[in-house]
Amino acid sequence: MRNEHHPHQFTPPMFGVRLLRAICNDELSDAVLGDLTELYQHRRSRMNKHRADVLFYLNVLQFVQPFAIKKRKSSYHINQQAMLNNYFKVGIRNMNRHKMYSAITIGGFALGLATCLLIFLYITDELSYDKHYAQGDRIFRLYNNYNTSDGGSWMAMPPSVASILREEFPDVEKAARLIPYKWFSAGSNLMRRDDVTENTFEEGFAYADPDLLDVLEIPMVYGNHQQALDKAHTIVISRRMSEKYFGNTDPTGKTLILNDDKDKGAYTIGGVMENFPTHSHLQYDFFLTLTGVEFWQGEQTSWCCWNYDHYVRLRPGVNVADLEKKLLSIRDKYQVAYLNETGDAGAADVKLHHFYKLQKISDVHLNPEKIGDQFSHGDIRYLWLFGGVATFILALACINFINLSTARSANRAKEVGLRKAVGSGRAMVMRQFLAESLMYSYVSFAIAVIICVLAMPYFNSLAGKSLVLPWTTIWFVPGILAAAFVIGILAGLYPSFYLSAFQPVQVLRGTLSRGSKSSTLRGAMVVFQFSTSIILIIGTLVISRQIDFIMNTKIGFEKDQVLMIQGANTLGDQHKSFKAELKKLANVDHVTISSYLPVAGTNRDQNGTWLDGRSKIDKAVGAQHWYVDEDYMETMGMKLLEGRNFIQDMASDSSSVIINQSMAKALGLKKPVGEKIMTWKTFNIIGVVEDFHYENMKGPIRPLFFSKGSGGLIVCVKGKGNQMQSMITSAQSVWDKFMPNQPFRYTFMSDSFAIMYDDVKRTGSIFFTFAALAIIVACLGLFALSAFMIEQRTKEIAVRLVLGASGNSILRLLGQNFVRLIAVSFIIAVPIGWYLINIWLQDYEYKIPLTWDVFVMSGALALSVAVITISFQTIKAARSNPANGLRTE
């Protein structure tokens, strides 16, 4: 063999060699490479380098074949099993050795995951409303849309729309009406079986057409859809009410008496329906039939009054947009005709701006069309917001994990070096760190689920939900395990890449700089965490201030120490004497009876009004018409700005009104007293009341007028001083004297007022919780990071201390780096926070100004929390005995 003695060797192209190594499995590659090299030598002796190279590459490429690529598994399999065991063993040892780091990593992870899990449940819950109908894609509700700037969307329509839909629109398979709010017997009533005398207060009454049961696919326990409500004075009750009043017997055909009125209040039970599922926007226990109902003479055919909601089921394959266009014929044929007939000036406007539209029933809960109705709705923006925040908190937790793993890399470098030296490839080291990260992830998930279970009651009260962990759902457990896997891999990816890249020679020689390599990246991550935290703090501060503002701002009436006694309508003619009796009580200041109060859950009556004689000239001013008595304003603590109050027994006051400031403004009146306004009748303005808030503060105070009435649903009692408790007892004894068979039900006006702002408070406390969580997670990370950094610099600190550095200078040295990071976070967070919170505030007509101190406070808070966090470790380091630091090694 000539070549063996030849000193000169040709080496094949390096890239080709690497390529072959990459392609070929280890079994084969050495032998093949040997062969190819030998072949290359032969070729070089015959041809030039270029050709030989090309042929070499071609040879290499020939090995892109299954037999060469395929890994031979024979003994490898068992080996991997053993290695996996080893990974976990090493992982557990590491966990034990660095208890603090592990606890922080796992704890932070678990917190983040628990938050995510709760938010996920919350979001799925919000999205699951009204999804249970078999023909849900064909069930719609019909709504009005007035597309001007001060217009909007609302539900109520005139009573005859349903029959028009049935007769003139073949696309509509079924149409049914519903009266969902307090009106006549809808809302709440006193009720009893006709064979007992005790009345019980029941809520959840609504008027419904017989077809509504069919349209809404309500399952029937007794009776059927066709006949349950088809006769006049029939009622359908829910299963739970049937059980409450009739036990387990079939109550069909029995009679219920409403409001103790044997005459008009007698209803025959036509059937029993299943309870409404919790995820339905409708929640009723009683449907009173609309069959044969006419609330007043000619009501059913008139276009004067809009009080009925309409639900429809379309025929399959109907195009909704086309149908909405066809529906405009209702407007042109009936609505405009009615307006022209009555000479209303609004007809032209209506023709331009009024539309009839359809909303899919599954959209009702989140209500993207923003239809005004009396149901409580979710808000898709909050879902996005919460989802976003949860993702951020999870990101913070992942970042902690990445940060701590890379920071501790120095401690693991020797291990990696040794592993590689004994023959582990990079892929194996990566696999090791991924396995470790998976282990952390699974432990964290287990803890997160425990946290979820424990925190569930708190979260439910926070979010106003009744969520439970869906253990029984098929996807839940596999979903959790899969999520743990994905998150474990994602969080472990960077550390595993980073750690597995160590060169064994460098590491074992000890030249690798200790863990400082990626300090920029770690810095960036700290900045990200604290920016997020500061933004959340800004949000929390502003929201809590806005809530404070709402709760304590001048609302135009006195909500404190007012008792609201419900059910006053049942007093009948006795209401005057009842009121007089109450007034006699020593601890009572004022008493008034009305159905209309400036808090949630009381009556509203919207009317079109004009200055007298101008109804055919001007556009109507929409205004609330409230019936109140002469004691109303005093009891409510409202302020009369001009004119006089109503006077008891003054006959002419039946056509007097007191208007609020914004109504005077809307009518363009400089001196309102003495002017006349008209709605369905003409009124004299006798006074002006100062504006008071009667809706939540999201909108402006709208026009409103009082006219004199007596009686109503609610008796309001204003107590003297701090004697509420004794007042309640004495008021109850008076009530029991008048109404021995009826329950005494009362609420505090301040509570009813607070209900209006529940959602604001809820947002506030949810935000507060999130901000707190984010800061905890960020601080955990910072704590561990600072501890680590100090550990790395133990010797440096010791040397400095020996050479005479003061404790303070050590503190400064160690702290300044972190403080700089917080400063950068602050600069990033302020504009983002400012932008986001401005969007939120735009919802409110009455809002706090956004001042600079909010930002300064949030920055200062974040900084102080960070400083406290790191000072634990830094102070310990600065006060340590330098001898201990130097003695090591």
Place this chain on the structure above:
Amino acid sequence: MKGTYLGEFEELVLLTVGILMEDAYGLSVLTELEKQTDRSIMISSVHKTLVRLEEKGFLKSHMGGATSVRGGRDKRLYQLTRAGIKALNQSRELRSEMWKQVPSIIWEGGK
């Protein structure tokens, strides 16, 4: 059955390993085959066949015989196994048996 069937190229490779005795490895098999058959063969197909024959149990291998021409790398040296020899024998017997059955007129007429 995959295990016992011997393809034409496989048979040739097996025979070549027999011919080369102690020095049968990828490249030497290739060179020998090209010389014997006078056709151009890809080195990857030689390796592929060797791997497959080893999987079938007709060959066994060990590493050894590194030379500097190979960049100091070992060769994978192949040897016939008992099963390999048996397979070759069977194949030859089958052929000669079939040869015998072809009427001699064919051979004479073929000239």
